[in-house]
Amino acid sequence: MVQLAPAIAMDEVTFRSDTVLSDVHLYTPNHRHLMVRLNSVGQPVFLSQFKLLWSQDSRTDSGAKGGDHGDVHTKEPPSAETGSTGSPPGSGRSNEGFSLQAGADTTGWEAAEAQLDEDGDLDVVRRPRAASDPNPAGPPRDKVHPMILAQEEDDVLGEEAQGNPHDIIRIEHTMATPLEDVGKQVWRGALLLADYILFRQDLFRGCTALELGAGTGLASIIAATVARTVYCTDVGADLLAMCQRNIALNSHLAAAGGGVVKVKELDWLKDDLCTDPEVPFSWSQEEISDLYDHTTILFAAEVFYDDDLTDAVFKTLSRLAHRLKNACTAILSVEKRLNFTLRHLDVTCEAYDHFRSCLRALEQLADGKLRFVVEPVEASFPQLLVYERIQQLSAVGALPARAALLEGAY
Numbered sequence: 001m002v003q004l005a006p007a008i009a010m011d012e013v014t015f016r017s018d019t020v021l022s023d024v025h026l027y028t029p030n031h032r033h034l035m036v037r038l039n040s041v042g043q044p045v046f047l048s049q050f051k052l053l054w055s056q057d058s059r060t061d062s063g064a065k066g067g068d069h070g071d072v073h074t075k076e077p078p079s080a081e082t083g084s085t086g087s088p089p090g091s092g093r094s095n096e097g098f099s100l101q102a103g104a105d106t107t108g109w110e111a112a113e114a115q116l117d118e119d120g121d122l123d124v125v126r127r128p129r130a131a132s133d134p135n136p137a138g139p140p141r142d143k144v145h146p147m148i149l150a151q152e153e154d155d156v157l158g159e160e161a162q163g164n165p166h167d168i169i170r171i172e173h174t175m176a177t178p179l180e181d182v183g184k185q186v187w188r189g190a191l192l193l194a195d196y197i198l199f200r201q202d203l204f205r206g207c208t209a210l211e212l213g214a215g216t217g218l219a220s221i222i223a224a225t226v227a228r229t230v231y232c233t234d235v236g237a238d239l240l241a242m243c244q245r246n247i248a249l250n251s252h253l254a255a256a257g258g259g260v261v262k263v264k265e266l267d268w269l270k271d272d273l274c275t276d277p278e279v280p281f282s283w284s285q286e287e288i289s290d291l292y293d294h295t296t297i298l299f300a301a302e303v304f305y306d307d308d309l310t311d312a313v314f315k316t317l318s319r320l321a322h323r324l325k326n327a328c329t330a331i332l333s334v335e336k337r338l339n340f341t342l343r344h345l346d347v348t349c350e351a352y353d354h355f356r357s358c359l360r361a362l363e364q365l366a367d368g369k370l371r372f373v374v375e376p377v378e379a380s381f382p383q384l385l386v387y388e389r390i391q392q393l394s395a396v397g398a399l400p401a402r403a404a405l406l407e408g409a410y
Helices: 055-060 071-073 158-162 179-184 188-199 217-221 235-248 251-257 285-294 307-323 352-366
Strands: 034-038 044-051 168-173 208-212 229-234 258-263 297-301 329-335 340-341 346-348 372-380 393-402 405-407
Touching: 034 188, 168 217, 168 235, 179 235, 188 217, 188 393, 208 217, 208 285, 208 307, 217 229, 217 235, 217 251, 217 297, 229 235, 229 285, 235 251, 235 258, 251 258, 285 297, 307 340, 307 352, 352 372
Parallel strands: 208 229, 208 297, 229 258, 297 329, 372 405
Antiparallel strands: 034 044, 044 168, 329 393, 340 346, 372 393, 393 405
8 A cells, every 4th residue: 555645735845956957048949959969977968059140241340340230230030930049938038139049040950840749859650550560469559650860970960051150159068957067058148258259359369368167168169269279178077078079069160260279177276277198188388388478368157156166266367367477358257146045035146246246356456466457348239149138147357457347237
């Protein structure tokens, strides 16, 4: 006899979750994600595409002019039916202006979509009764003929070649990860930072740049379209391997501008770079010399979700600024996330507040050799990537002797 557990009263329910999911993936219909493999820790890896709205002219124009603004605003972002995802049904979100961000363009997947139902599940095709065995051994029944959706890895992107490859960024990522693996997802702050890089091409053109906490590498890939060398850094062999794959998927974008992306390990909790040749993604002495001799841009997106890690990021920024031979600009992007806390019995954004306090401390830091200036940059520049630019997105620039902050209005 099975005994049922006593029902829990409504006011006794506690919601627990050890996973987080980026809004970039949350509002993307299931059939817009293409699962391509399992990573080394058994997590499903998906391939999503992000639409670039730049024109041929904007790739060569100075970022100070923001490219061809007329072209950007007159182009209509793809609808959910033709590629870019829109708002979830019944959400009340408008697709006018900027459509939602993820899994954007899926040209060439029509054949696969025909075998999926409206929820993105496999739509099994059944044989007609006439095709069944006229003398069945058992009770009569419909025979099921499953349609196996299989593709070679090289063919996953092959059908996309019909469009302009320079208008699409392909990113491998996971979804609904534990907090320690959030770098394997795509976050809106990274899209805002990539957008700003496209707008400020004059700042990045021909430079050496370093990204902290690169995650999937999206911002580094965009930076490599104009920069000479981009050091794309994070920690974790599996995450860095995913980053390397994404750079290979989009190598044509960097090649067009002559840029090079180098994936390296950089742990914010360690003072020195790893030079052990036995460790994957370690640094050579030549790379370390190039980093310190030529870097003029530091940038990071969505790395301010934990107070201890935020402190470590700012210590790393300060340490790097002291070691670099040239004055540099640091560009930081973050989404201000509002949460109701029992401690405050109110809606707060503690991680963002701690981030701002670290900025103030950085600006007040003066050791006689270096001074940081923090400046907000309004997020009102033209949008060159298809994503939802919400008011809570902000970016900051901080420079030794000069700094900048990228920030939206809220």
